Amino acid sequence: MAGRYDESDVRSRPNPRGSRPRTKQRPDHADADQALVTGVDRGRYTLLVSPDTADERPAVAMKARELGRERVVCGDHVDVVGDTSGTRGSLARIVRVHERRTVLRRTADDTDPVERVIVANADQLVVVTALADPEPRTRMIDRVVAAAYDAGMDALLCLTKADLASPDPLVALYAPVGVEVVVTSVREGTDGRTIDGLDDLRQRLTGRVSVLVGHSGVGKSTLVNALVPGTGRATGDVNDVTGRGRHTSSSAVVLRLPDRAGWVVDTPGVRSFGLAHVQVENLLGAFPELADVAEERCPRGCSHGSDAPDCALDAWVAEGGPDAPARAQRVDSLRRLLTARSSGASVQP
Numbered sequence: 001m002a003g004r005y006d007e008s009d010v011r012s013r014p015n016p017r018g019s020r021p022r023t024k025q026r027p028d029h030a031d032a033d034q035a036l037v038t039g040v041d042r043g044r045y046t047l048l049v050s051p052d053t054a055d056e057r058p059a060v061a062m063k064a065r066e067l068g069r070e071r072v073v074c075g076d077h078v079d080v081v082g083d084t085s086g087t088r089g090s091l092a093r094i095v096r097v098h099e100r101r102t103v104l105r106r107t108a109d110d111t112d113p114v115e116r117v118i119v120a121n122a123d124q125l126v127v128v129t130a131l132a133d134p135e136p137r138t139r140m141i142d143r144v145v146a147a148a149y150d151a152g153m154d155a156l157l158c159l160t161k162a163d164l165a166s167p168d169p170l171v172a173l174y175a176p177v178g179v180e181v182v183v184t185s186v187r188e189g190t191d192g193r194t195i196d197g198l199d200d201l202r203q204r205l206t207g208r209v210s211v212l213v214g215h216s217g218v219g220k221s222t223l224v225n226a227l228v229p230g231t232g233r234a235t236g237d238v239n240d241v242t243g244r245g246r247h248t249s250s251s252a253v254v255l256r257l258p259d260r261a262g263w264v265v266d267t268p269g270v271r272s273f274g275l276a277h278v279q280v281e282n283l284l285g286a287f288p289e290l291a292d293v294a295e296e297r298c299p300r301g302c303s304h305g306s307d308a309p310d311c312a313l314d315a316w317v318a319e320g321g322p323d324a325p326a327r328a329q330r331v332d333s334l335r336r337l338l339t340a341r342s343s344g345a346s347v348q349p
């Protein structure tokens with residue numbers, strides 16, 4: 001019998017979590033549970049074990065030694081063994097990281113060659129930008145969009161504080177180039193606070209894993225608190241796992257939308273998007289209409305920079321007629337990105 005024992009026998013045991021793995025099975029961890037990594041903090045990982053099943057439960061884990069230097073990040077799907085019960089004081093072990101569908105990376109700045117994966121398996125990057133107070137920075141938006149495209153993610157621009165300034169110029173700039181736009185504004189009424197545009201945003205998050213980025217003061221916490229009531233993202237919330245305030249942590253946190261409608265990943269610490277890891281060709285991917293022109297009309301090996309001889313993007317701007325100013329702005333954005341990347345300049349939003 002022992003010689004014919006295989007993995008399917010292990011899975012069919014009535015209570016795989018309750019018994020220790022047999023020595024023979026240990027390297028395979030055939031009885032491991034699946035989990036989603038929802039937070040990372042100094043070597044401790046918060047998990048949702050068996051997500052979307054009747055057995056779903058939060059738990060805390062560490063990385064098993066056998067994983068070595070392999071990084072585990074928010075959004076990772078992992079296999080866990082040991083005490084995965086999630087009861088107070090329990091600690092599971094992450095033994096395997098599943099293949100990632102997408103990987104959102106940043107470099108600390110453009111001169112830092114060290115890539116850091118911020119979030120795994122996200123579908124969409126939501127750039128939260130205030131229309132005023134603080135003023136929007138198209139350069140920053142372009143960089144985030146480039147990071148999204150490089151990661152294989154969609155980009156969604158969420159323009160907040162529409163009560164303070166018109167969204168029209170930014171909508172005109174981004175809508176025609178494939179970046180979806182949602183506009184929100186907070187309204188104080190007699191019956192409390194409502195956020196116009198929140199339903200629209202919610203709809204675009206439904207069924208997806210969305211990473212929210214935006215710098216301080218743009219209204220991201222206001223949105224997250226409205227989207228996921230009870231998260232207390234605003235101030236001084238003490239983290240159950242570490243006992244430290246959440247906002248002292250720079251790591252991302254995965255939050256589930258009500259009614260299991262989707263997931264949002266809040267990234268309090270992501271304040272810059274160094275792009276040293278991004279390939280020039282991939283940057284063009286953030287500007288689809290420019291990529292078409294470049295592919296069809298630019299000379300081979302064209303750098304697309306403003307000093308590039310015979311770069312077809314200049315002719316394309318000149319041919320734009322009434323669209324010429326908008327085209328020029330897009331080409332300018334691309335070139336600023338190319339310059340920032342090749343000159344090693346760091347940009348903080």
Ligand SMILES: Nc1nc2c(ncn2[C@@H]2O[C@H](COP(=O)(O)OP(=O)(O)OP(=O)(O)O)[C@@H](O)[C@H]2O)c(=O)[nH]1
Nearest residue numbers: 160161162184185186215216217218219220221222
């Ligand atoms: N006028 C106006 N103010 C807003 C709107 N949304 C948020 N605010 C205000 O903008 C300020 C910043 O909002 P937060 O939600 O704290 O912004 P945040 O991006 O999370 O910033 P940090 O908490 O610093 O990370 C707060 O005073 C909000 O009340 C809006 O639509 N219109």
